[in-house]
Amino acid sequence: MAxxxxxxxxxxxxxxxxxxxxxxxAFAGQEIQQGAATQGTAAPTPAxxxxxxxxxxxDSNNFLHTNGNYAQTRFYPAKQINTDNVxxxxxxxxxxxxxxxxxxxxxxxxxGVMYVTTSFSHVYALNAxxxxxxxxxxxxxxxxxxxxxxxxxxxxAIADDKVFLATLDAKLVALDAKTGSLLWExxxxxxxxxxxxxxxxxxxxxxxxxxxxxxxxxIRGFVKAFDAKTGKLAWQFDTIPENSVGxxxxxxxxxxxxxxxxxxxxxALAKLGDPYKTLGGGVWQxxxxxxxSNRIFFVVGNxxxxxDGSIRPGDNLYTDxxxxxxLDSGKYACHFQYIAHDVWDLDAVSxxxxxxxxxxxxxxxPGVIHGGKTGHIYVHNRNDCSLIRFSDAMVPQENMWVLxxxxxxxxxxxxxxxxEWSPMTVNPDLGFAYAINLHQPMTYHVESTPYPGGxxxxxxxxxxxxxxxxxxxxxxxxxxxxxxAWQVDTPQPMIGGIMATAGGLVFTGEGNxxxxxxxxxxxxxxxxxxxxxxVNAPPASYSIDGKQYVVVAAGGNVQLDxxxxxxxxAFTTD
Amino acid sequence: MxxxxxxxxxxxxxxxxAAFVQASAAQAEAIEEKAAICSTCHGEKGVPIDKxxxxxxxxxxxxxxxxxxxxxxxxxxxxxxxAVVADLTKDDLKALAAxxxxxxxxxxxxxxxxxxxxxxALALNTSVGCTGCHLGDYQGxxxxxxxxxxxxxxxxKTINEFRxxxxxxxxxxxxxxxxxxxxxxxAMSAYLAGLQILGSTGHGSR
Numbered sequence: 079m080a081x082x083x084x085x086x087x088x089x090x091x092x093x094x095x096x097x098x099x100x101x102x103x104a105f106a107g108q109e110i111q112q113g114a115a116t117q118g119t120a121a122p123t124p125a126x127x128x129x130x131x132x133x134x135x136x137d138s139n140n141f142l143h144t145n146g147n148y149a150q151t152r153f154y155p156a157k158q159i160n161t162d163n164v165x166x167x168x169x170x171x172x173x174x175x176x177x178x179x180x181x182x183x184x185x186x187x188x189x190g191v192m193y194v195t196t197s198f199s200h201v202y203a204l205n206a207x208x209x210x211x212x213x214x215x216x217x218x219x220x221x222x223x224x225x226x227x228x229x230x231x232x233x234x235a236i237a238d239d240k241v242f243l244a245t246l247d248a249k250l251v252a253l254d255a256k257t258g259s260l261l262w263e264x265x266x267x268x269x270x271x272x273x274x275x276x277x278x279x280x281x282x283x284x285x286x287x288x289x290x291x292x293x294x295x296x297i298r299g300f301v302k303a304f305d306a307k308t309g310k311l312a313w314q315f316d317t318i319p320e321n322s323v324g325x326x327x328x329x330x331x332x333x334x335x336x337x338x339x340x341x342x343x344x345x346a347l348a349k350l351g352d353p354y355k356t357l358g359g360g361v362w363q364x365x366x367x368x369x370x371s372n373r374i375f376f377v378v379g380n381x382x383x384x385x386d387g388s389i390r391p392g393d394n395l396y397t398d399x400x401x402x403x404x405l406d407s408g409k410y411a412c413h414f415q416y417i418a419h420d421v422w423d424l425d426a427v428s429x430x431x432x433x434x435x436x437x438x439x440x441x442x443x444p445g446v447i448h449g450g451k452t453g454h455i456y457v458h459n460r461n462d463c464s465l466i467r468f469s470d471a472m473v474p475q476e477n478m479w480v481l482x483x484x485x486x487x488x489x490x491x492x493x494x495x496x497x498e499w500s501p502m503t504v505n506p507d508l509g510f511a512y513a514i515n516l517h518q519p520m521t522y523h524v525e526s527t528p529y530p531g532g533x534x535x536x537x538x539x540x541x542x543x544x545x546x547x548x549x550x551x552x553x554x555x556x557x558x559x560x561x562x563a564w565q566v567d568t569p570q571p572m573i574g575g576i577m578a579t580a581g582g583l584v585f586t587g588e589g590n591x592x593x594x595x596x597x598x599x600x601x602x603x604x605x606x607x608x609x610x611x612x613v614n615a616p617p618a619s620y621s622i623d624g625k626q627y628v629v630v631a632a633g634g635n636v637q638l639d640x641x642x643x644x645x646x647x648a649f650t651t652d
Numbered sequence: 653m654x655x656x657x658x659x660x661x662x663x664x665x666x667x668x669x670a671a672f673v674q675a676s677a678a679q680a681e682a683i684e685e686k687a688a689i690c691s692t693c694h695g696e697k698g699v700p701i702d703k704x705x706x707x708x709x710x711x712x713x714x715x716x717x718x719x720x721x722x723x724x725x726x727x728x729x730x731x732x733x734x735a736v737v738a739d740l741t742k743d744d745l746k747a748l749a750a751x752x753x754x755x756x757x758x759x760x761x762x763x764x765x766x767x768x769x770x771x772x773a774l775a776l777n778t779s780v781g782c783t784g785c786h787l788g789d790y791q792g793x794x795x796x797x798x799x800x801x802x803x804x805x806x807x808x809k810t811i812n813e814f815r816x817x818x819x820x821x822x823x824x825x826x827x828x829x830x831x832x833x834x835x836x837x838x839a840m841s842a843y844l845a846g847l848q849i850l851g852s853t854g855h856g857s858r
Contacts, residue, residue, distance in 0.1 A: 179788065219794070221717060221746070221750065221753075221794070222717065222718070222795055224795050227785075228784065229793055294824065383824075523830075525823075525826070525827040527817075527823035527827070530822065530823050530824070533823070533824060534825060535823060535824050536828070539827045539828050541831055542780075544775055636788075637784045639781070639783055642788055
């Protein structure tokens, strides 16, 4: 015992001695050091105040949040690039990352410095005007990571002079925005039990908010708040309450019968007890923050195992739900469940947007909207989470809700949606929400196996039907009526994200490499660029020296197997 | 704070280094010794001694560790491997995983699949999305194994054992295998066996 203790001490001491040598070496060379930043040039030090973060919706220089602002509208206020001149938009610069794998990052821009991330949780700080690199942080990845759908990362959050990153091995790290060096690190969940991180954190009032992946591994989901200065846990909300049974809902949010066998479920409940400990319910997209009511709104993912409901009786609260919490305490405020006891993985993923909406009587109320994998946009009252309306279906629906079988039952939409994780955007002047959709005919197969202790736990399989045509679309929905305003078909299922601007434009990319600007009013394509790899990341925009830029990552997509690349591409007009 | 005595410090450092090198050499020896047993079946140069023994050189660290853990707990049943890991500690398993993951993946010179076989494999991937987890060119990552260039017969065997749940340590993989048509899986293992491609995607510099 004493022996090993001494050995450890020695090696610790030694590590700190050699550490000093190593860091000099790192500055001299361009080698990538594990868990450290490389490249000597420090970035200008940012000072991102809470006022700046709160006022991001009116800031046409920076892009401070993954979804643009706390309301997550992705509506960018600059209009220098607009319907008249977008046809002249051209490449300003291209930055190539070291990692050629799915890019899902939203670039964050502060005072001319851009922060982007790649698969496997790398971070780069770039000069947003020239594309030159300041520093590169490569996370020292633990040996065990469990993720279902690619080693993705969706970006950083920023506050004061710190950059926050959540990593594949379920850590939250704070970096010095100037140098990329590690300030603190907190373990968010245990990767051996299926927890991992791909989302960008959200920072507000000195707290870093983070959820978790793991709905395919039998985790118990949560949202956690960490102190931005110290990395200490401030509060935790379990997305699966100890009583997860609910009200035995028989119909979904749109009034369709889900064909539940409530009698069998009640018998299973008596036999097995409440399944809350391994019920899934990941949260892997950013919460919206309502600064007025001091509440956050997020959506909770599927129950575990995905397709086998027989061993998880009840409504499986709060899976497949919109949930609202008090920001300071993490205490429950309200929820709305779209699909109780989901056995199709048609869960809630795309980040909710806060926007004023008309209620059923035509009165304008604070609303919150969410684009579902079902293909509906759901419009809620922010006060009590209640549903005001749901939109026309944006994709074909057939056989809903046929139950999965051993041989496979065909149902549309397929398990990826409708709207996958891709964030939506709104143009509040037009009253439109914009969503990108998938159409992937699938069969749903069920197989029953007990909890495998942190291993993949699907309870069956989703299979794309190879003989059937797949497609996608870009859809504008009038959220005050629920009617589709316009829809443009795309040759492939869409995944990534979308951004609207005050210039009357909507930007989104496709798996085949096309990145396009649409007229926000009618969906007319006004500009296109071929990126050479799948454009499956949400676009962003910013301005430097009075010049507006649009930026997007082109790295393809693991899940849909779209051509991989490693480019961050910035565009501008002259 | 007293002024630093540079010569004394460097002597101290040298003793420290010496002690450390000895200690870690002992550790490395221990691992080498343990790993030597593995080589009797998994091969001196990483080329396994028979067709149903998998390559473990260059396999993913997280995956190797989880398999050893599962053999130890019995979640994955195999008489040979269960006997091998019975007396090893969790730290041993982790050290062995790191040790073998750092070795180069051997080239077994298995033939490339014909066009038709490759097309059938591609069709299966379109349907089930194998590369969604096994990543581009089936290179794997962390707890998801590399499949490119793995032993052909071993893959057929383990796929069948996933299908009939004899290999019970990953029911999710079993579900996917059960949902896949057997001839598609046969084509897939032939295709994977002939695939090498090192580090063409992912990871960046690793």
